Amino acid sequence: MSRHRIVSALVALVCPMSASAQGIPVAPMATPAQSGAIPLGTGGVPGMPAESWFTLAGRPTVRNVSTATLLPVLPAKDKATGAAVVIAPGGGFVMESMEAEAMKPARWFADHGIAAFVLKYRLDPTPAAMEAFKQAALARFAAAAMAGAKGGADIPAPAPALADAQAAMGLVRTRAAQWGIDPKRVAYVGFSAGAIMGVDLVRAAAPGTAPDLFAAIYPSMAPTTVSPNAPPLFVAVASDDELFGKQGYGLPDSWRRAGRPVELHVYEHGGHGFGFDGKAGTTSVGWNQALLGWLGAHGWLTKQ
Known part of the structure; x- marks a missing residue:
């Protein structure tokens, strides 16, 4: 794939650059209340402009996050299974898709009895001005696409973001009794950059922070080191993912070679960032039902 085609695909699908020409509306929005969000206390980001919210194709998105938080979305008590999930949205570590890849799946998990926790993690600083931010975001995604087209790894999770994921996992387990959670049934679901961060989270395996299940949604497919006690992977x-579709299947194959449980779903069409509902008109629609079946097979949908 040429650089021109990569950049064009990213502009059209995941980057707000030249949004009006590409038909992708971008608009500023007021910062939502985020009532109930818990500061993780992991520190700030030097030189970070003020946190800024905007809509990308109508989807609430945030950038310049310098204070990490965790927002509980809990199931009704009569539905609660005692299982939990930490959700990390994607956005190339320069923004986070807070509705399509965070709040929407959180509500879905809660409806199925699973306590959900939306992680808003620290990001790399980007220019305060929107036009300059668009340029920075395009450069970030284009770099990842070029690496993916060559079969290599994309940009790894920045240290602050990984620390936030570790803190989130630890907090859910520390306060498990308060939320009616089994500390041995805490999953992690990451989308794109959030999935990349999840691979690093599993690989680091810091005490109390490794997930018991790991779902990676349109992640980097580059191979990785997998320990003998890595969690089951979904x-x-x-296959037409603009960022990672040329990498092969090194990530799940790494799990398989390590003798760890793995489930892989490859959709013919859907592109990168098909969201929680999938891309309309493709077989990626309804992929979350496969996720639901996998969770059920591991006991996340029933009380234990």
């Missing part, structure tokens, strides 16, 4: 990706 992967959902489209």
Whole structure:
């Protein structure tokens, strides 16, 4: 794939650059209340402009996050299974898709009895001005696409973001009794950059922070080191993924070679960033039902 085609695909699908020409509306929005969000106390980001919210194709998105938080979305008590999930949205570590890849799945998990916790993690600083931010975001995604087209790894999770994921996992387990959670049934679901961060989270295996299940949604497919006690892995990706579709299947194959449980779903069409509902008109629609079946097979949908 040429650089021109990569950049064009990213502009059209995941980057707000030249949004009016590409038909992707971008608009500023007021910062939502985020009532109930818990500061993780992991520190700030030097030189970070003020946190800024905007809509990208109508989807609430945030950038310049310098204070990490965790927002509980809990199931009704009569539905609660005692299982939990930490959700990390994607956005190339320069923004986070807070509705399509965070709040929407959180509500879905809660409806199925699973306590959900939305992680808003620290990001790399980007220019305060929107036009300059668009340029920075395009450069970030284009770099990842070029690496993916060559079969290599994309940009790894920045240290602050990984620390936030570790803190989130630890907090859910520390306060498990308060939320009616089994500390041995805490999953992690990451989308795109959030999935990349999840791979690093599993690989680091810091005490109390490793997930008991790991779902990676359109992640980097580059191979990785997998320990003998890595959690079961679920992967959902489209074969025409503009970022990672040329990498092969090194990530799930790394799990398989390590003798760890893995489930892989590859959709013919869907592109990168098909969201929680999938891309309309493709077989990626309804991929979350496969996720639901996988969770059920591991006991996340019933009280234990």
